[in-house]
Amino acid sequence: MTHHTKAPYPKRKRLVVVGNGMAALRAVEDLLARAPDAYAITIFGAEPRVNYNRIMLSPLLAGEKTFEEIVLNDLDWYAANGIELIGGDPVTCIDRDARVVRSAGGVERPYDRLLLATGSNPIVIPIPGHDLPGVVTFRDVDDVEVMLKAAESGGHAVVIGGGLLGLEAANGLRARGMSVTVLHLMDHLMERQLDPSAGHLLREELERRGMTVLTGADTASITGTDRVGMVHLKDGTSLPADLVVMAVGIRPNARLAQTCGLEVNRGILVDDMMTTSDPEILALGECVEHRGVCHGLVAPIWEMAKAVGAGLAGEIHDGFRPGATSTKLKVSGIDLFSAGAFQGGEGCEDIVLRDAGRGTYKRIVVREDKVIGAVLYGDTQDGSWYVQLMRGNEDVSAIRDSLAFGQAFAGGSGANPKGAVAALSDDAEICGCNGVSKGAILAAIAEKGLSTLEEVRAHTKASGSCGSCSGLVEQVLALALGADYQANSGPKPVCGCTHQDHDTVRRMIVSQDLKSIPAVMQALEWTTPDGCAKCRPALNYYLLCAWPGEYEDHAASRFINERVHANIQKDGTYSVVPRMWGGQTSAKELRAIADVVEKFNIPEVKVTGGQRLDLFGVKKEDLPAVWADLNAAGMVSGHAYGKSLRTVKTCVGSTWCRFGTQDSTGMGIDLERMTWGSWMPHKFKMAVSGCPRNCAEATIKDFGVVAVDSGWELHVGGNGGIKVRATDLLCKVTTDAEVKEYCGAFIQLYREQAHYLERTAPWIERVGLDFVKARVVDDTEGRAALNARFLASQEYSQTDPWAERASGGKDSHEFTPLARVEG
Amino acid sequence: MDQSLRWTDVAAVEDIPRQGSRVITGGADPVAVFRTHDDQIFALIDRCPHKGGPLSQGIVHGASVTCPLHNWVIDLATAEATGPDEGCSGHVPARVERGRVLVCLPQSFGG
Numbered sequence: 001m002t003h004h005t006k007a008p009y010p011k012r013k014r015l016v017v018v019g020n021g022m023a024a025l026r027a028v029e030d031l032l033a034r035a036p037d038a039y040a041i042t043i044f045g046a047e048p049r050v051n052y053n054r055i056m057l058s059p060l061l062a063g064e065k066t067f068e069e070i071v072l073n074d075l076d077w078y079a080a081n082g083i084e085l086i087g088g089d090p091v092t093c094i095d096r097d098a099r100v101v102r103s104a105g106g107v108e109r110p111y112d113r114l115l116l117a118t119g120s121n122p123i124v125i126p127i128p129g130h131d132l133p134g135v136v137t138f139r140d141v142d143d144v145e146v147m148l149k150a151a152e153s154g155g156h157a158v159v160i161g162g163g164l165l166g167l168e169a170a171n172g173l174r175a176r177g178m179s180v181t182v183l184h185l186m187d188h189l190m191e192r193q194l195d196p197s198a199g200h201l202l203r204e205e206l207e208r209r210g211m212t213v214l215t216g217a218d219t220a221s222i223t224g225t226d227r228v229g230m231v232h233l234k235d236g237t238s239l240p241a242d243l244v245v246m247a248v249g250i251r252p253n254a255r256l257a258q259t260c261g262l263e264v265n266r267g268i269l270v271d272d273m274m275t276t277s278d279p280e281i282l283a284l285g286e287c288v289e290h291r292g293v294c295h296g297l298v299a300p301i302w303e304m305a306k307a308v309g310a311g312l313a314g315e316i317h318d319g320f321r322p323g324a325t326s327t328k329l330k331v332s333g334i335d336l337f338s339a340g341a342f343q344g345g346e347g348c349e350d351i352v353l354r355d356a357g358r359g360t361y362k363r364i365v366v367r368e369d370k371v372i373g374a375v376l377y378g379d380t381q382d383g384s385w386y387v388q389l390m391r392g393n394e395d396v397s398a399i400r401d402s403l404a405f406g407q408a409f410a411g412g413s414g415a416n417p418k419g420a421v422a423a424l425s426d427d428a429e430i431c432g433c434n435g436v437s438k439g440a441i442l443a444a445i446a447e448k449g450l451s452t453l454e455e456v457r458a459h460t461k462a463s464g465s466c467g468s469c470s471g472l473v474e475q476v477l478a479l480a481l482g483a484d485y486q487a488n489s490g491p492k493p494v495c496g497c498t499h500q501d502h503d504t505v506r507r508m509i510v511s512q513d514l515k516s517i518p519a520v521m522q523a524l525e526w527t528t529p530d531g532c533a534k535c536r537p538a539l540n541y542y543l544l545c546a547w548p549g550e551y552e553d554h555a556a557s558r559f560i561n562e563r564v565h566a567n568i569q570k571d572g573t574y575s576v577v578p579r580m581w582g583g584q585t586s587a588k589e590l591r592a593i594a595d596v597v598e599k600f601n602i603p604e605v606k607v608t609g610g611q612r613l614d615l616f617g618v619k620k621e622d623l624p625a626v627w628a629d630l631n632a633a634g635m636v637s638g639h640a641y642g643k644s645l646r647t648v649k650t651c652v653g654s655t656w657c658r659f660g661t662q663d664s665t666g667m668g669i670d671l672e673r674m675t676w677g678s679w680m681p682h683k684f685k686m687a688v689s690g691c692p693r694n695c696a697e698a699t700i701k702d703f704g705v706v707a708v709d710s711g712w713e714l715h716v717g718g719n720g721g722i723k724v725r726a727t728d729l730l731c732k733v734t735t736d737a738e739v740k741e742y743c744g745a746f747i748q749l750y751r752e753q754a755h756y757l758e759r760t761a762p763w764i765e766r767v768g769l770d771f772v773k774a775r776v777v778d779d780t781e782g783r784a785a786l787n788a789r790f791l792a793s794q795e796y797s798q799t800d801p802w803a804e805r806a807s808g809g810k811d812s813h814e815f816t817p818l819a820r821v822e823g
Numbered sequence: 824m825d826q827s828l829r830w831t832d833v834a835a836v837e838d839i840p841r842q843g844s845r846v847i848t849g850g851a852d853p854v855a856v857f858r859t860h861d862d863q864i865f866a867l868i869d870r871c872p873h874k875g876g877p878l879s880q881g882i883v884h885g886a887s888v889t890c891p892l893h894n895w896v897i898d899l900a901t902a903e904a905t906g907p908d909e910g911c912s913g914h915v916p917a918r919v920e921r922g923r924v925l926v927c928l929p930q931s932f933g934g
Binding site: 074076080458528529530531532533536537555556557558559560561564568570572813817818819820821822 | 831833834838839840841842843845846847848849850853856859860861872873874875876877880881882883884885887889891892894896908909910928932933
């Protein structure tokens with residue numbers, strides 16, 4: 001027998017990182033990838049949060065992302081990598097002789113190597129009133145929170161600064177419903193990234209979106225009594241302001257470095273190895289100054305992170321070499337790109353291509369047969385190709401004539417995007433944000449067997465930040481996988497378990513008489529034994545829809561909310577929403593709800609957007625008892641948790657309202673009584689307004705009814721979610737009976753045709769309004785048949801699921817533990 | 824080595840729905856016991872390594888479960904996240920003997 005005596009673990013060097021932002025963490029990640037065990041790492045952060053994607057503050061402000069979605073490294077990541085995170089406690093002192101850092105809270109950590117990534121501070125113009133409440137910068141999540149708070153009550157926002165950050169803030173605040181004025185000191189917007197022509201196009205587009213842009217605007221002061229009220233310009237103009245955002249630039253935060261005696265100019269001075277004047281101390285990010293330049297864009301900072309990672313890992317490397325940088329504006333719907341020396345100058349030639357019809361503008365700057373800069377507006381697809389030409393310092397004299405038309409037309413690679421990607425060299429950059437090259441993506445595809453965009457994103461980070469290179473990444477995938485890659489070729493399969501698409505599956509279920517999930521999987525050659533969390537709920541719904549009354553619902557193929565008839569919350573508790581028909585309630589119902597809240601210690605009651613009450617924080621084991629009490633007062637499940645009919649929102653209508661033309665509440669109640677309990681491809685919301693003032697917001701619902709003097713307007717396909725879509729007018733009808741018939745027919749068409757998890761809005765965009773009109777409006781018999789099928793299926797779905805579980809004891813295993821074991 | 828394991832008889836296999844899961848309470852974190860489509864039994868700590876979601880509430884497919892909060896897929900046999908996600912929710916030894924489910928519960932369940 002041999003005995004292995006474990007060698008004592010070599011004492012690791014101590015790395016202390018000051019700063020917990022994107023630059024710091026990217027460097028640490030790079031180091032861990034190269035030398036996972038080389039250092040014991042401690043990270044100090046001033047903000048009390050984990051590392052998040054600061055580039056995504058704009059989508060956060062605009063409501064396109066949540067904070068959770070922009071987190072880059074969550075607490076588990078720090079734990080998993082054995083990194084000590086000291087958050088919310090800034091480092092105030094570095095003792096370089098003793099090699100110890102000290103925080104404001106008195107925490108001390110000795111170091112062998114120290115990495116400074118203290119970032120930058122937003123510049124605040126020291127004009128009178130700059131410190132009034134309501135004046136913010138746009139730098140971190142706290143700033144966004146202040147802006148969102150201000151935007152809640154609408155009003156006027158004044159954004160000082162028409163650069164990248166200012167315009168993103170302006171767009172976000174406009175999207176949040178504020179009226180927005182942008183003040184810019186220079187003559188055209190984004191003058192550091194755009195030439196005047198593109199700046200002009202951008203200004204026109206922003207004004208079209210309802211923003212006011214004032215160029216040449218020099219702010220003199222901000223006034224207000226207890227908070228901001230007005231902004232005054234030097235030319236005498238005064239603007240009302242409920243919120244002022246200063247987005248005029250950033251300044252490297254080098255104070256800590258300065259106080260400990262490191263060499264500092266505008267930023268902390270570093271060499272190509274990112275070493276400061278103290279050889280044991282490195283620095284990177286927006287706090288440094290390298291060869292006279294302070295970088296603020298993400299791409300060069302990722303390059304710095306590579307140099308830091310390699311250096312700390314003890315590798316021989318070339319150090320940081322800033323390449324041509326490029327900029328993209330992250331304002332949805334505006335495609336804008338610039339790179340290099342786009343302003344031109346002596347000895348430069350401009351190649352300009354304008355297309356008024358498409359609203360595009362391209363300007364390529366060439367000097368001595370080399371591309372040195374580019375500005376693209378409206379069509380930015382070729383941006384990375386121009387950057388590639390710049391970095392490669394390539395002679396473009398042979399392709400000069402077609403240069404502005406883009407890569408597809410230049411250099412004989414043909415008008416084939418795949419050919420164009422094939423022609424790129426391996427070190428060509430595909431993802432500018434994360435610095436991922438074509439070669440790195442190809443290597444990951446080969447080594448890890450990746451086959452989808454999502455997988456490539458997960459493994460390489462390509463297209464993971466701003467996402468604008470997703471198309472390019474797909475082309476790299478197509479190039480690597482050839483015929484095996486089916487991105488845009490034909491309909492997408494339901495999931496990874498099958499090659500069949502949704503429409504085929506639905507068709508086969510009916511034509512081959514498939515009546516159970518295993519039967520579908522067998523007949524359609526599923527490649528997994530029992531599917532996955534994507535396909536099983538879809539199949540369960542398709543079968544339920546195809547065979548009402550015959551198919552037995554498969555609980556194990558439903559998402560938890562539909563299994564326990566309540567909404568799971570992030571802490572594992574549930575929320576309960578009783579149905580309030582047409583938004584009407586009574587003293588009896590309210591009293592019963594109040595009693596339930598007190599009896600079960602329910603921590604929060606909230607009024608929903610659908611005119612009901614939501615009880616939050618209910619323990620799972622309490623659900624049946626809560627339902628029993630609500631049932632006793634006559635209330636049933638509101639299905640607020642289901643891919644099903646949710647609410648019918650109504651206004652008070654002619655019963656009370658002096659403008660009301662019809663009894664909208666009564667109509668809403670009738671529709672809800674008719675449709676409740678119905679399972680759908682996705683959630684389905686309705687509303688009835690009693691007059692065209694439309695107080696029930698019927699024109700952003702899946703099915704909206706608006707009363708007019710002569711009858712009812714029927715609207716379909718609206719959505720108030722992530723992507724707002726106003727309804728399309730389906731038709732006008734005169735009688736109440738017609739409203740109900742058209743409603744039943746429309747719902748049934750959607751139930752039978754849409755893909756699982758497809759709302760009516762994208763469904764109608766996919767199949768076209770004309771298709772819906774042809775089936776529901778023009779075809780009288782077809783409409784009656786659809787409605788009849790809907791009503792027939794309702795006979796099997798209008799049993800209150802709460803009552804079945806509260807008094808009927810159904811699925812009791814869902815609400816009780818298997819066992820309780822104690823010592 | 825197995826001498827240190829203490830097996831607790833918690834239930835009959837039929838007490839757990841097929842393609843489903845139920846929990847054992849009494850310890851620091853509940854333990855989720857899973858029954859797959861082919862009647863294999865697995866147990867893990869009922870906390871997704873991602874955000875602590877209750878894995879027992881997820882959809883069970885193959886020998887995996889998809890967390891109900893953010894769709895992480897956890898391999899029931901190893902308790903490890905699959906695909907690009909990384910993390911482990913804590914494997915709990917479980918076996919079936921004559922139709923009964925035996926689980927080796929963590930220390931916090933006492934005893």
